[in-house]
Amino acid sequence: MPYDAIVIGAGVNGLAAAVHLAAKGWKVIVVERGAIAGGAVKTGEITRPGFRHDLYAMNLSLFAGSPFFAAHKDRLLAHGLNFLTAEHCFATAFPDGSWLGVDRNLDATATRIGAFDPKDAERWRAMVAAFGQDAPHIFALLAAPMPSSAAARAVFNAWRSRGSAWVADTARLLVASPREWLDENFAGEKLKAMMAIWGSASTVTGSTMLGSAPPFHPPTGRKNSSPKTWMP
Numbered sequence: 403m404p405y406d407a408i409v410i411g412a413g414v415n416g417l418a419a420a421v422h423l424a425a426k427g428w429k430v431i432v433v434e435r436g437a438i439a440g441g442a443v444k445t446g447e448i449t450r451p452g453f454r455h456d457l458y459a460m461n462l463s464l465f466a467g468s469p470f471f472a473a474h475k476d477r478l479l480a481h482g483l484n485f486l487t488a489e490h491c492f493a494t495a496f497p498d499g500s501w502l503g504v505d506r507n508l509d510a511t512a513t514r515i516g517a518f519d520p521k522d523a524e525r526w527r528a529m530v531a532a533f534g535q536d537a538p539h540i541f542a543l544l545a546a547p548m549p550s551s552a553a554a555r556a557v558f559n560a561w562r563s564r565g566s567a568w569v570a571d572t573a574r575l576l577v578a579s580p581r582e583w584l585d586e587n588f589a590g591e592k593l594k595a596m597m598a599i600w601g602s603a604s605t606v607t608g609s610t611m612l613g614s615a616p617p618f619h620p621p622t623g624r625k626n627s628s629p630k631t632w633m634p
């Protein structure tokens with residue numbers, strides 16, 4: 403057998419595994435049944451000519467903040483990797499013709515949310531304000547294998563810098579369903595629907611809250627056609 407490892411599937415995980423092994427000197431082959439590598443991280447011109455859409459995954463912040471990216475950043479960038487940051491990050495269109503979306507501009511987003519419910523806009527602002535302090539702890543935990551000493555260390559560091567109440571609240575957030583969390587924090591049904599779609603992809607925390615990374619898909623795009631079918 404001329405290879406040390408055969409990786410089945412050229413999705414992001416298969417490719418990352420292959421790179422890890424190759425970096426350790428293994429001879430690796432990746433086999434892919436699809437015509438194009440990338441798995442669920444692909445771009446395609448599926449609506450109008452010249453408009454390129456993420457076909458599946460669109461919010462690549464976790465990848466951009468991953469140890470894998472840190473380790474292989476230079477080579478990936480040299481091979482053409484490029485992250486686009488959208489001003490108008492994502493939106494949900496509703497059957498009554500209204501819509502709600504998140505911008506990188508906090509005032510723009512809060513104004514939109516406030517038009518449906520002013521208290522929700524205040525709550526949104528408070529969450530965004532707290533996020534800078536919360537993020538390092540949440541992402542340290544998300545990046546740690548479970549269970550592991552790295553996870554225990556992340557919880558300990560969070561407890562030391564943010565206190566017991568924060569740790570208890572965050573633990574509740576991590577085990578809560580998106581519906582529970584949204585009902586507890588917001589009143590507006592449209593805001594909850596918009597956020598629940600992200601919760602279904604388990605990305606209700608993180609950059610999604612801030613609207614920091616995912617590209618905006620115009621309403622003609624497949625993903626934005628309705629709140630039921632659009633899935634980040």
Ligand SMILES: Cc1cc2nc3c(=O)[nH]c(=O)nc-3n(C[C@H](O)[C@H](O)[C@H](O)COP(=O)(O)OP(=O)(O)OC[C@H]3O[C@@H](n4cnc5c(N)ncnc54)[C@H](O)[C@@H]3O)c2cc1C
Nearest residue numbers: 411412413414415416434435436441442458459460461634
């Ligand atoms: C609609 C959607 C939206 C998403 N949004 C986000 C997001 O915004 N942010 C985010 O971080 N993640 C998102 N994800 C998740 C992310 O896309 C996946 O976690 C990631 O693609 C998983 O990578 P993978 O390599 O494990 O599998 P996949 O990406 O599924 O790749 C598997 C590959 O293996 C190939 N394959 C399978 N079986 C065989 C076989 N027998 N022989 C040869 N080849 C085979 C497939 O053709 C495919 O190319 C989303 C996923 C979906 C579906």
